[in-house]
Amino acid sequence: MKATLYSALTACALVLTPALKADQADCLKVADAVKKQVEADTDNILKIVEKQAATSPSCSCEVVKAAILAAEADKDLVGQIVATAIEAAPEQMDLIASCAVAVAPDAVSEIKAVLAKLNPRALAKKGNDPAAASAKDGKTVIVGEKVKNPLDGPYLIPGLPPIHPPIVPAISTPSSSDVTLAE
Numbered sequence: 001m002k003a004t005l006y007s008a009l010t011a012c013a014l015v016l017t018p019a020l021k022a023d024q025a026d027c028l029k030v031a032d033a034v035k036k037q038v039e040a041d042t043d044n045i046l047k048i049v050e051k052q053a054a055t056s057p058s059c060s061c062e063v064v065k066a067a068i069l070a071a072e073a074d075k076d077l078v079g080q081i082v083a084t085a086i087e088a089a090p091e092q093m094d095l096i097a098s099c100a101v102a103v104a105p106d107a108v109s110e111i112k113a114v115l116a117k118l119n120p121r122a123l124a125k126k127g128n129d130p131a132a133a134s135a136k137d138g139k140t141v142i143v144g145e146k147v148k149n150p151l152d153g154p155y156l157i158p159g160l161p162p163i164h165p166p167i168v169p170a171i172s173t174p175s176s177s178d179v180t181l182a183e
Helices: 002-040 042-055 057-071 075-088 090-103 105-118
Strands: none
Touching (some): 002 057, 075 090
């Protein structure tokens, strides 16, 4: 039974490995094509990004990275490239944003502005708010703003008075008159 299972898993792994490598190679080819097109025609960067991200949305990260690096884009152009790629492949929004931040970390504010404009719920204003994420009628606040930490107060056992720590007097050192020296 185990031998059959192991051989079946090995066969599946061998069958799926070329498909994964082919997809990875395709993304590298797309990135090279974007780089060459951007270097050849720097005025139409946004059209190139839109076309390539729409034709291969799974490679949108590589498309954005190649376009930003090939154009040596400034902050504003990075924001425009990210917006164009997200409009062409909206299901890859988070991936596109993270790839753009990885390539151009100085343009984080423009990328966040684009994300806030295109999907305002993607950037929660205050932590993980269930209402902002639109989770199952998440209109009520589960935990209030001020939650008392149970470790802050004295230890209480229900039905008994509070237990306070014992008072420990300071340890005194013996005086010189109390010490006798054995001669």
